[in-house]
Amino acid sequence: MNFLNQVGAILWKDILTEYRTKDVLTSMLIFGLLVILMFHFAFEPDSLEAEKFGPGLLWMTFIFAGILGMNRAFAGERENDSLQGLMLAPVDWGAIYLGKMLANLVFMLLAESIILFCFALFFNFSLLPRWGWMVAITLLGTLGFASVGTILAAVSMNTRMSDVILPILLLPIALPVVIGAVESTAAILTDPPGESLTFWVRFLVVFDVIFITLPLLLFDFVLEE
Amino acid sequence: MKLIRVHALSTFIAMLIALYAIFIFAPTERTMGFIGEVQRIFYFHVSSNWTTFLATFFVFLCSILFLLKERREWDIRAATAAELGALFGTIGLITGILWAKPVWGIWWTWEARLTSFFLLWLILLGYQMLRRVVDSPAQRAKLSAVFGILAAVDTPIVYMANRWWRTQHPAPVIAGGAGSGLDARMALTLCITLAAFTLLYFYLWRMRCELERAGDVIETLQRQLQTQGMEVR
Amino acid sequence: MTYLFAAYTAVWVVLFGYVFSISRRQQKFHEEVARLQELINSQKRS
Numbered sequence: 001m002n003f004l005n006q007v008g009a010i011l012w013k014d015i016l017t018e019y020r021t022k023d024v025l026t027s028m029l030i031f032g033l034l035v036i037l038m039f040h041f042a043f044e045p046d047s048l049e050a051e052k053f054g055p056g057l058l059w060m061t062f063i064f065a066g067i068l069g070m071n072r073a074f075a076g077e078r079e080n081d082s083l084q085g086l087m088l089a090p091v092d093w094g095a096i097y098l099g100k101m102l103a104n105l106v107f108m109l110l111a112e113s114i115i116l117f118c119f120a121l122f123f124n125f126s127l128l129p130r131w132g133w134m135v136a137i138t139l140l141g142t143l144g145f146a147s148v149g150t151i152l153a154a155v156s157m158n159t160r161m162s163d164v165i166l167p168i169l170l171l172p173i174a175l176p177v178v179i180g181a182v183e184s185t186a187a188i189l190t191d192p193p194g195e196s197l198t199f200w201v202r203f204l205v206v207f208d209v210i211f212i213t214l215p216l217l218l219f220d221f222v223l224e225e
Numbered sequence: 226m227k228l229i230r231v232h233a234l235s236t237f238i239a240m241l242i243a244l245y246a247i248f249i250f251a252p253t254e255r256t257m258g259f260i261g262e263v264q265r266i267f268y269f270h271v272s273s274n275w276t277t278f279l280a281t282f283f284v285f286l287c288s289i290l291f292l293l294k295e296r297r298e299w300d301i302r303a304a305t306a307a308e309l310g311a312l313f314g315t316i317g318l319i320t321g322i323l324w325a326k327p328v329w330g331i332w333w334t335w336e337a338r339l340t341s342f343f344l345l346w347l348i349l350l351g352y353q354m355l356r357r358v359v360d361s362p363a364q365r366a367k368l369s370a371v372f373g374i375l376a377a378v379d380t381p382i383v384y385m386a387n388r389w390w391r392t393q394h395p396a397p398v399i400a401g402g403a404g405s406g407l408d409a410r411m412a413l414t415l416c417i418t419l420a421a422f423t424l425l426y427f428y429l430w431r432m433r434c435e436l437e438r439a440g441d442v443i444e445t446l447q448r449q450l451q452t453q454g455m456e457v458r
Numbered sequence: 459m460t461y462l463f464a465a466y467t468a469v470w471v472v473l474f475g476y477v478f479s480i481s482r483r484q485q486k487f488h489e490e491v492a493r494l495q496e497l498i499n500s501q502k503r504s
Contacts, residue, residue, distance in 0.1 A: 040339045106366060148375070155368045159358040169372060172348045176386040183390065199389070207382065214378060218371045221292050266465040275470070316472050323465040370499060429476075439487050446494055455501055 015106060017076065021060040024072045024107055024110045028065040030117035035061040037123060050123040055185035056141040058119055062138075063145065066108050067167050070149040071208065073104055075135055097219040101150040101212075108142050122171025129180055133197070136187070140204040141181030144211055148173050151215035153221045180204040229431065236428045239421035240281045242269070248415040268415055270320040272422035273313045274342065279426060280310030281345065284352070285377030288370035297441070300366035303373055305433040307352045310427060314346040337387035344383055348376045 018024055039057050045047065086096060113115040116138070119125065149170055154167040180203045187194035247268045253261040284307040291299035320340065326332050334340065353360035355372055 007440055058415065077430070151371070152373070155371055158364055158368060159355065160360065165355060165358055168351045172344050172351060172383075173375055176346060176379070176382045179386045179390055190416055203389070209383070211375075211379065214375060218292075218374060221367045224367065262459050263461050263502060265462055269466065310474065312476050316469050319468045319472070320465045323461045327461045411462050412494065434481065434485055436487070439484075443487055443494070446491075450494065450497065453465055 003092055003095055004154045006095035007098045007102065008029045010086075010096055011102045014084075014100065014103035018103070018107060024069050025111055028069050028107065028111040029066055030147050032061050032111060033118060034064040035064065036115070036119055041123070045123070047124055050125070051189055053124060054119070054123060055070075055182045055189065057114065058185065059182050061115055061119070061139070061176065062108070062142065062181075063178060064172075065111055066104075066145055067170060068108055068140070069104060069107050069111070069164045070146075070153040070170070071166055071214070073100055073150060075162070078157060093220045093223055094216050096103060096223070097154075097215060099149060099175070100154075101146050104150055104153075105146040108146060112138055112142060125189075132202075133188045133193070135162075135182045135186070137181060137201065139202070140201065140208060142176040143178055144204060145174050147208065147212045147215060148177075150223065151219055154219065157223075162176065165185055176207050177204065180207065226402075231386050232428055232431070236280075236421070236424040239424050241419070243414075243418040243421040246417045249262055251411050252408055263324070266320050266324045268418040269325055269422075270317060272418045273316040273320065273417060275419055276313040276422045276426045277310050277317055277342075277345065277349075279423065280306045281349070281380060282315065283308065284373045286433055288373035288377070291370045292374075297366070300370065301437045302354060302426060302430075303370060307349055307369075307373065307435065309429055310433070311346065311349040311353060312429075313422075313426070314342070314349055315341065318346060337384065337390070340383040341380070343388045345380050348380070352376065391423060426434040 035057075037052075039045075039061075055180065056085070072099075074083065077086065088199060149166075152170045152173065153166060156162040156169060159165050180200045184197055184200035184204070187197035187200065241316060247265050251265065251268075255263070284303050287303035287306060288297045291303060321342075322332050325334065325339075352372060356365055356369050359368055
């Protein structure tokens with residue numbers, strides 16, 4: 001099997017497990033909707049305020065729902081003692097990382113698309129005119145978050161309080177993603193789109209490239225005992 | 226004289242010279258039009274921030290070296306550098322806050338440098354946290370090295386992101402940043418203080434590494450005695 | 459002036475606190491070494 005097939009196999013395995021249980025996706029979704037509800041009570045925003053705080057809140061929801069999902073990325077493997085098997089399989093460990101990362105990406109994107117829909121619905125957002133940009137930004141932002149999140153999930157998997165330690169490690173490292181994603185989302189809400197849009201999208205691309213390459217190099221060390 | 230003594234003595238003397246330079250040699254700030262004497266916080270503030278960045282750089286370097294060589298020594302160096310980074314970061318934050326109040330009239334502002342420095346400090350604390358919750362020493366070393374590298378690469382990105390973030394908004398100008406028409410005597414004072422802090426950093430780093438090694442030796446001794454059938458604990 | 463005083467005091471307190479914590483750790487190590495030495499001695503005698 002070449003590298004891409006290995007990545008695909010691991011991705012497929014994770015999607016299949018998730019399809020059978022639907023644990024991660026449901027919890028991410030419910031959590032996301034709850035955050036939206038909280039937002040309504042905490043700020044009681046009118047439409048102008050919703051536009052101002054919307055991008056930030058949307059990404060906060062994505063990030064926290066994402067952390068929920070990341071925590072499960074390796075926890076399942078650990079509980080079933082299947083990580084050893086995965087490591088012994090004749091696959092490049094980089095493929096394990098990429099497969100896991102893509103699986104996280106897929107789950108997050110699925111949850112995000114529904115959260116985004118509800119968000120737009122509840123707060124009367126008109127994302128439709130620029131849905132193409134919104135898709136691109138969500139994809140890039142989530143990719144960056146998933147790439148850092150997956151390796152740090154693997155790091156925190158080996159600790160005593162993995163679900164507590166993950167946000168502590170992940171949030172500061174993922175901060176540039178949040179900045180870039182929020183800024184570019186805010187830019188597409190105005191008409192015409194803010195000039196900073198292309199700049200922040202490019203920033204997200206650079207971040208993604210760096211933080212996919214680096215974990216690929218480092219992931220072997222995380223798995224080694 | 227042993228090298229460590231020379232180091233200790235030179236740190237001590239450099240610190241004294243720095244204090245003399247800061248409080249007596251350097252002129253009182255007048256050009257900025259604010260309460261002059263307070264400007265003297267600046268020297269220690271800049272120096273401790275510089276030391277924090279230096280420490281972070283060493284965390285990065287030693288983490289890479291550890292992953293390449295897998296020698297405990299590099300793990301010790303990375304871990305102690307991170308601890309010192311957090312220490313000097315704390316000093317930098319406190320002095321920064323006490324400097325911002327009289328100069329800008331506010332304790333804190335979400336300006337690029339402040340924000341990213343605060344984040345770096347949090348990352349360094351997170352690093353300490355990570356080391357505490359991993360039980361196996363071999364794994365602790367590897368995981369923290371991986372995190373150390375990610376964190377160190379992230380730091381400049383965070384800084385740039387913060388700088389570009391809302392650049393159109395008026396931000397308070399950092400008065401007296403290095404090179405902004407600093408008086409020659411002030412510049413010299415800053416250089417001396419920077420040198421003194423760098424010396425202090427390396428001195429503390431050495432001592433802290435030594436302590437860690439001593440801890441290792443004690444642990445091996447305990448284990449050896451245990452294998453000889455002695456009740457150690 | 460108050461701020462200047464506060465800042466330098468804070469620096470001093472933080473540094474001193476750190477050195478103090480290091481010396482406490484060192485003290486613990488010393489005690490541990492002494493205890494191990496004691497242990498070895500008593501083992502030899504018996």
